[in-house]
Amino acid sequence: MEIRQIAADERTDTMFPLQTYAFMPSPWTEADRETYAKRMVFYRTVTSLIAEEGGQTLAGVAAFPMRQNVRGVVHDMAGVASVSTHPSARRRGLVRQLMTRLMQQMREQGCAVSALYPFRPSFYGKLGYVGVPRVRTATFAPEGLSHLLRAELPGEVERLHLSEGFDDYNALTLRLLEDRHGFSVYDETRTSEFRESPSLWVAIARVDGEVVGAVTYWIDQYGGDLVAGDLLTTGPMGRALLLQFFARHVDQVARIVLKIDTNEVPELWGTDFAVLTEGRVDLPRRGGPMVRLLAIEALNGLRAGAEQDVTVEVVDDELIGGRYRITGAAGRLAVEETREEPQATLTCAGISALAYGVLDPIEVMTRGFGRMEGPAVERLAALFPRDMPYLFADF
CATH class of the missing domain: 3.40.630.30 (Gcn5-related N-acetyltransferase (GNAT))
Incomplete structure (x- = not known):
């Protein structure tokens, strides 16, 4: 072979x-x-x-x-x-x-x-990967957003074929890449294929000419579903403008199916608003995404939760195995190799889970991804506060 x-x-x-x-x-x-x-x-x-x-x-x-x-x-x-x-x-x-x-x-x-995206998470877990949240979907009838039709919002939404609105849409994803934990984008070569994606609309929300939101979508049939991609916004105004745009489809579609990240709370989008929010994971078709560190240097510069330091040993991994001192100072992490006795022993999945903010130290231990004593638990929890990533970009 x-x-x-x-x-x-x-x-x-x-x-x-x-x-x-x-x-x-x-x-x-x-x-x-x-x-x-x-x-x-x-x-x-x-x-x-x-x-x-x-x-x-x-x-x-x-x-x-x-x-x-x-x-x-x-x-x-x-x-x-x-x-x-x-x-x-x-x-x-x-x-x-x-x-x-x-x-x-x-x-x-x-x-x-x-x-x-794994066919079997346990297989990739042995390769050092750990799970992160799968994108959620919100399913609702457009009449649930009828209150937005009466709202005077300082902006507008333009509907375009994706090929026509691609530059603005792509520019927004690059902007969000700089701001959102977990957000990811392809390189220019792969991204260029999406410019010609067939049968997709894109709704682009602007305020004073600035793009504050965008979402791709298609409509399956009259009286059917408006199926949307990820709700991409820079803040509440972008979200409100795009939801108002969806509300205008009240006499055209029965349901709107929209992808959202874990920080969105659709039940608060309206009063008496009926919505099904679902994060569905079933194998092999809908596996939740997984991540891992390929280099321990990836910890350098990450947002730190506190000014603490701890010595850890990463075991059973050829790429990032070793002993390291992790320090938080001025709001950022720094990592360096050390010969000090470790206060915590972690697998690659364990340190990756902490870096991405999906597990706290207690959960790392209960999942079998590490061992540590009380002081190390507190220090790692302070250095790596919980922070759920939004893994945009299916691949």
Whole structure:
């Protein structure tokens, strides 16, 4: 068995058959293959690895070059995707070998963090990944927002085809990348494919000419659903303008289905407002995302909750294993290697969970991601306060 990196043009004859069998209705057609081949121009910067044996591709993995905000610091990120194996080659450890090499290679290419959507979380947990919240959906009837139709708001919403409004939409995502913990975006090569995404509208909210919100959507049928993407806003006014826009569809659609982050509280959008807010995770189709640190240096500069310091040992991980002193000063974290005796022992999943703010130290221990004494629990809790990330950008 040989592992090798392939160019984008090679994916059609190597990874495509595996991906379509794993993730799409099958068998695939020649038209499916041609469509896929045309898309490869947008995959030129993707790192793709395959495992071959006797000239046959048995498994493949890939990493999209992305950027992600982690507690106020924007890092280069490896967005792992296209993970698939030929049915006859499963349970042979091929994906584990490919992932180990991919993570090492992406770290060497400058990626400090990584994220993915798992087919089985426990498998990726053994590779150091830990779960973060899945995007929520809010489902409601537009008449529940009727009060907004009477509101005089200082702004306007423009409806455009996504290809026409793409520059403003993309500029907003880049702005939110700098502000929102967990937010991530593709590089320019991959992003350019979305400009031509078919059959999507984009509603763009502006106040005094400044974009304060945007959301993509499509309508499935008259009297049916308005299905929207992520509600992207810079604050309450952007949200109000976009919700007011949705309210104007009261005599056209029965329901609005909208993606929201975990900080949104849709039941407070109106009085007597009936809404179903759901964060659904079921496997293998709807796995919650997972993340991990690829380099311990990713902790440098993150927002710190207090001026504390603690010595930790990260174990069982080839990429970030070692002893480190983590210090919080002037609101930021700093990390350095040390020979001091550790006050806490953490796995990669444990330190990643603290860095991303999804678990506190007690939960890290109860999940089996680390061991620590009382003082270290308090110090780590102070350094890494709870802060739920919003992992925008499906991949």
